[in-house]
Amino acid sequence: MNPDLYDEVRQAFTTLTEEAKNRRNAFRESPLPKIRIGMATCGIASGALETKKAFEDALAEYQVKALLKCVGCMGHCYAEPVVVIENPGFPPILYYKVTPGKARMIVKSFLLDGDPLFEHLLGAMEENDLIPPVADFPRFSREKKVVTEKCGLIDPEDIYDYIASGGYAGLLKAFHLRPQEIIQEVEDSGLRGRGGAGFPTGRKWGLAQSAKGDEKIVICNGDEGDPGAYMDRTILESSPHQVLEGMALCAYAVGAKRAILYVRAEYPLAIRILSKALEQAKECGLLGKNILGSGFDFEINLFQGSGAFVCGEETALIASIEGFRGMPRVRPPYPVHDGLWSMPTLINNVKTFASIPPILDHGSAWYKAIGTEGSSGTAIFSVVGDVVHAGLVEVPLGMDLKTLIFDICGGIPNKKHFKALQIGGPSGGCLPSDFLDTPIDFDSLKGVGAMMGSGGMVVMDDETCMVDVARYFLDFTQKESCGKCTFCRIGTFHLLRILDRITKGGGREDDLELLEALAQDVQKGSLCGLGKTAPNPVITSLRYFREEYEAHVKEKRCPSGGCRTLTAFYIDLQKCARGCDACVGSCPVEAIFTTRDRKKGIDQALCVKCGECMVACPKEYSAVKRVSPPHLAPVVERPKENS
Amino acid sequence: MTQTPLAEDQVSLEQLTSVIQSFGKERKNLIPILQMVQQELAYLPPEAIQMVAAHLEIAASEVYGVATFYNQFRFNPPGKHPVKVCLGTACHVKGGEIILENFARKLGIQDGDTTADREFSIDRVACVGCCALAPVALVGDTVHGHMAPSKVEGMILGFQIEKEKERREKGGDES
Secondary structure (H helix, E strand, C coil): CCHHHHHHHHHHHHHHHHHHHHHHHHHHCCCCCEEEEECCHHHHHCCHHHHHHHHHHHHHHCCCCCEEEEECCCCCHHHCCCEEEECCCCCCEEECCCCHHHHHHHHHHHHHCCCCCHHHEEEECCCCCCCCEHHHCHHHHHCCCCCCCCCCCCCCCCHHHHHHCCCCHHHHHHHCCCHHHHHHHHHHHCCECCCCCCCEHHHHHHHHHHCCCCCCEEEEEECCCCCCCCHHHHHHHHCHHHHHHHHHHHHHHHCCCEEEEEEECCCHHHHHHHHHHHHHHHHCCCCECCHHHCCCCEEEEEEEECCCHHHHCHHHHHHHHCCCCCCCCCCCCCCCCCCHHHCCEEEEEHHHHHHHHHHHHHCHHHHHCCECCCCECEEEEEEEECCCCCEEEEEECCCEHHHHHHHHCCCCCCCCCEEEEEECHHHCEEEEHHHCCCECCHHHHHHCCCCCCCCEEEEEECCCCHHHHHHHHHHHHHHHCCCCCHHHHHHHHHHHHHHHHHHCCCCCCCHHHHHHHHHHHHHHCCCCHHHHHCCHHHHHHHHHCHHHHHHHHHHCCCCCCCCHHHCEEEECCCCCCCCCCCCCCCCCCCCEEECCCCCEEECCCCCCCCCHHHHHCCCCCCCEEEECCHHHCCCCCCCCCCC | CCCCHHHHHHHHHHHHHHHHHCCCCCHHHHHHHHHHHHHHHCCCCHHHHHHHHHHHCCCHHHHHHHHHHCCCCCCCCCCCEEEEEECCHHHHHCCHHHHHHHHHHHHCCCCCCECCCCCEEEEEECCCCCHHHCCCEEECCEEECCCCHHHHHHHHHHHHHHHHHHHHHHHHHHC
8 A cells, every 4th residue: 555645544534533432432332231142143143133023022121221232142142032141240140041030030030129030140241259150161261253253242233333342453464565465474383274175365366476367356155055064154144244344455465356155045144244244344444445444445246055065166166156057167277367357356255364464463473372283273163953052153173073073062961962063064074072182173174084174073972873874965965966976966866865864774785885886986076075075974883883884774773763764662551651642732743642551552554653752741751762674662552432 | 826926936037137247248257156146046947047147158058957956056046044954974873864854844844845825945954064053953044053853943933924924914904
């Protein structure tokens, strides 16, 4: 940038920060209690809208004045709806699972009568003498929030809230640097692309900068199609400006004037929030022509992806923006030389862009110090499945899987045991408990047959069948295969067919060898990441859980009881309580009948094996049993109607 | 069913022409146009595909080829209460398939279909990103977390009761 303009740019930015600070102080210094409600998709799904309404109604009813603020998601999905309340005289308190009823109670007891309701709070947000701080919990103390630092604390629909918490300062800083220096800073930080492949971001930017072309394009890949991963959505919904700032920094560094933000159409809230964020950034002069008077022009357009998993692959994503079927093409030429409309195109993931502002803000050395030698920084995981504290977790790379699952996320619920961890989505692998000491970084995970992927982690307990999980992933990749490469198109189809017949009790002796051979062929014969990694779930589950496959094929038995064709439910008449009707209403197909001595039996011909009766049966009886193979279930005759 | 759905669609199709015209004729507009059409009509009828093809001056088969590639587009009208059952990894592990089956059984249709009275339709979706609440189902835009097979019947019954109530209120006004 022209040094003559420094003062002018700084002046323009100071005006913005002053305004932001004034607004924040007006909120902070207000003597009224403040209520912050988490309103991201998961919060809303858990009833945050009803909770908000209950707060409003209760405040009106008890005539209490308070400031209500909607924020994004802090990642504590298990505790949604999450509410933080700052009541003068108390530290900020985090309440969990705030139902409308609880909301009313909080208004009455806490805001009106000054009782913080110890039984309903999770902890205090800062050190104090009254309430145990959340920082003492492993969840909070082990996490290292870099990218998601602002998520859940700021209002995503207010740009000034972002600026007041240090937002867009990186952009100002960048204007005082030469593009080369910014790229160097990113390279020094050791940041690797967070989309899954882990290509060094600084090097990619360097390539884009030196690429020949009149116009360059920056694309943010928010086509998060990986089932089980939703961290991109959370970032876009909770701190959208952080992504926009990262994109602007990138464009400034590589010399692009235009960018496209590609977001899945399945994320309507994220799209709405982003559209608003783009408008606000334009109004504040942080996007558009002549940003802050620096002479740098940059615009971002939103493009809604239409739901195709393969479009996460960069060449497919480009084809989709151009208006074609999203099919990958051969690389090279890489998009960085020949991309969207044949222009040099730089594509990074949402998380990568969101990591840039903190890096420029704190410096590359600070970022490099987090994580390990080869993989610096933090990683965001969505830990879901059979785990107590499911949600988004940001941890420094290099932490081992055990700490993540058992310390941070609270382990396996319902006194069951850990069986496997599926990591990296449909492209990743299933790891058994022997690998829980594996450090989480790009290279270690690849070494054991899994991969970082986009960061989806699904924890499975001992009632999950690994063959069924492999079948599930193949079902997914088979549907999502674009059909370009024969091995991916037909190979995944046959892999799925074999897995399907194994889970249904039709497995043949040589099926396992066939699976292995076919899996390797699909890996070798596919062009893009989807086909190359599609067999991973089969290969890893075959490697680590072979005995389970063998039980299916040889004994037609599903050891964990996950494959419905191979299991049956029955009611143990010794345990069933006479006259108890608990299970009858729970059955969706009316398969449960009353025996002559007023106990219950299951009509195997009608039963769909959903397991609801097992849940409904009172703990003290626990009369419903699951067996595999199904012929082990004792036959109980349904009494004749008229007898 | 007092009105034939087709007549409704016919009216919207005519309105659509002007909206399609507002887009440029470049190929890159194809997907945004299709998305807009679907937003207006809730699905892509063959007539709309013809209109889009004519506007962009490409073959209808080309438009159809692109539209069928992406999961977002549908070619039959959805129900008034579109049910979407999430079958992401977490939902699968927690029994999403059983939820889907239950909806299919209670409504008497398969996934991808719409009931004859156009009240309900069922679709499977890959992941709605609420994995911590698995299993998840969407009815309209409302996300229902921690679904159970026994909740399905109640949900459908709720809609039916509401409809019946509406019908009776309407009937009451007339009499």
